[in-house]
Amino acid sequence: MEFLFEPLQYEFFRHGLWAALMVGALCGVVGVYIVLRGMSYIGHGLSHAAFGGAVVGYVLNINFYLGAGLWGFLAAILIGQVSKRKKIKEDAAIGIITTASFAIGVALISRVRKFTLSFEAALFGNILGITSSDLVVISVVTCMISVLLFLLYKQLLFTTFDKDAARIFGIKTELVEILFSLILAAAIIVSMNIIGVTMIAAAIVIPAVTARMLTDRFSHMMIGSTLIGSGTAVTGMYLSYYFNAASGATIVLFAASVFCLAMFYNYVRRLVLLHEHAHQHGVVQHLHEHPHATGHEHPHGEGIKDGVSTAQVSEGTMEKPSVK
Amino acid sequence: MDAVMVEFSGVSSGYEGRPVFERLNLEIPQGQFVGFVGPTGCGKTTLLKTILGAIDPLSGIVRIMGHSIRKIPPGTIGYVPQLETVDWNFPVTVEEVVIMGLYNRMGLLPWPSKKEKARVHSLMNELGIDDCAHHHIRNISGGQQQRTFLARALVGDPKLLVLDEPTAGIDIKTQHDVLHLLGELNKNGVTIVLTTHDLNAVAAHLPFVVCFNKGIVAAGPPHRIFNAEVLKKTYGADVIVIEHGDHLLMSHGTPLSLRRD
Numbered sequence: 001m002e003f004l005f006e007p008l009q010y011e012f013f014r015h016g017l018w019a020a021l022m023v024g025a026l027c028g029v030v031g032v033y034i035v036l037r038g039m040s041y042i043g044h045g046l047s048h049a050a051f052g053g054a055v056v057g058y059v060l061n062i063n064f065y066l067g068a069g070l071w072g073f074l075a076a077i078l079i080g081q082v083s084k085r086k087k088i089k090e091d092a093a094i095g096i097i098t099t100a101s102f103a104i105g106v107a108l109i110s111r112v113r114k115f116t117l118s119f120e121a122a123l124f125g126n127i128l129g130i131t132s133s134d135l136v137v138i139s140v141v142t143c144m145i146s147v148l149l150f151l152l153y154k155q156l157l158f159t160t161f162d163k164d165a166a167r168i169f170g171i172k173t174e175l176v177e178i179l180f181s182l183i184l185a186a187a188i189i190v191s192m193n194i195i196g197v198t199m200i201a202a203a204i205v206i207p208a209v210t211a212r213m214l215t216d217r218f219s220h221m222m223i224g225s226t227l228i229g230s231g232t233a234v235t236g237m238y239l240s241y242y243f244n245a246a247s248g249a250t251i252v253l254f255a256a257s258v259f260c261l262a263m264f265y266n267y268v269r270r271l272v273l274l275h276e277h278a279h280q281h282g283v284v285q286h287l288h289e290h291p292h293a294t295g296h297e298h299p300h301g302e303g304i305k306d307g308v309s310t311a312q313v314s315e316g317t318m319e320k321p322s323v324k
Numbered sequence: 325m326d327a328v329m330v331e332f333s334g335v336s337s338g339y340e341g342r343p344v345f346e347r348l349n350l351e352i353p354q355g356q357f358v359g360f361v362g363p364t365g366c367g368k369t370t371l372l373k374t375i376l377g378a379i380d381p382l383s384g385i386v387r388i389m390g391h392s393i394r395k396i397p398p399g400t401i402g403y404v405p406q407l408e409t410v411d412w413n414f415p416v417t418v419e420e421v422v423i424m425g426l427y428n429r430m431g432l433l434p435w436p437s438k439k440e441k442a443r444v445h446s447l448m449n450e451l452g453i454d455d456c457a458h459h460h461i462r463n464i465s466g467g468q469q470q471r472t473f474l475a476r477a478l479v480g481d482p483k484l485l486v487l488d489e490p491t492a493g494i495d496i497k498t499q500h501d502v503l504h505l506l507g508e509l510n511k512n513g514v515t516i517v518l519t520t521h522d523l524n525a526v527a528a529h530l531p532f533v534v535c536f537n538k539g540i541v542a543a544g545p546p547h548r549i550f551n552a553e554v555l556k557k558t559y560g561a562d563v564i565v566i567e568h569g570d571h572l573l574m575s576h577g578t579p580l581s582l583r584r585d
Contacts, residue, residue, distance in 0.1 A: 150434065168378055169403065169428055170398035220415075
């Protein structure tokens, strides 16, 4: 157990570990909605937009979190509005708005070169430079987002599954979308300094996709993604300490390895649990995979000849169609 | 006089300012079981979306039970979408989908109360899908999928049930079962409005039909309005109507030997 406790003697590691745990869980839980909405690119885009906001905030002498948060939230709302027009899809809206915001940040940095270094943390992540005040902000935001997601669980689930139907069933989908944009922007802002703008998309997407491969239930996916997000973040921190590698990159690489393991597990599970069946539809025999579902029962084994899959139409047994 | 469930007064509706149908006047009485038929792009789905409040009319007034769509109590309308529009890879089970129908009346907690859960399972049992409650929605048969979304629509005890093409993509036996089930629900007082392309199923199961093509072409019981003239006007193509005892059969007017499709 020494390897677990040894790094904890350093304050920077304790701070970093605590931050990684919260941010990992936060990215994991928010990532579920992102992945299921097919918006995987938004984490990448919004973090870039927020970076632009952080730089503008710095120039205007506004707090980092306030500047980046406000800018990120506005960008999220703007993406939603632009993509409502049928001619512009959401991925194109994300590409335009967030990259333009990032460009503003880069342009300002190039004009005022004195603060270039302080934004390296935001770009590449600096988990080992987390201060006590950063921890307070992360804790407060994590608690607020957790409460909001708990209270909005039903509305977010229905809106994510089928927005039109949710609206017809009385869910205030417009309000839900605005609140989700706020949650997303807040999650990205607090994660930015830790994971880094360049890595944040992976931190959001990987736990959710991994959990999706392991379950077909939404609630289980939420719990799984949160646990995978926090677990990979904490393990990644230890690995970065012992291998003396950049913490953000190590967390993401470890998460990607867990994803690969889940893929392998999924593949093996399919082979073991999903029987290969021979099916007979009328006179056509063929072989394919499917799970056993109620109402889809049929005798097994027919159509397998010497272990070789068959797909054949028995000649002369099919009734000829008659035209009367 | 029957109370009116759905009332359109001079309603024009469409997308991005372009009307799909214009100045439509329509009254559907409470307790009616009505099917809208017509060719693809004739405005059936736009009509349903306007009834449901999913799109705002460009002009005119839509009333449900005498109230504006925005002022009716939640749960008044139950909706069953086209199965083709459902995301079958979304991680939800049959039970989770049915519970969604109660979301607008549940408390702050994400899970249903014991009473709500009992209601969900009682309905699922009635519809014959309780056995697959914990199955993923992709892993059940087409008929069970249709019943799952029907259960979601019914769990809130709606006064009006709206179904978008409930007979599409399911086999003839399941079609019969679904329409028979809807007939039973209608007998229990639920007003039902649906769209379909299946004229034969409509003729066999529905008491009232509206032939629609950017407006009402004809409306009435199938035996009265399903004739070659009305169907030609509706579809712009020849349709043969055959009466066989109590059954009406509609067929493509072009002989097999001349068809290119």
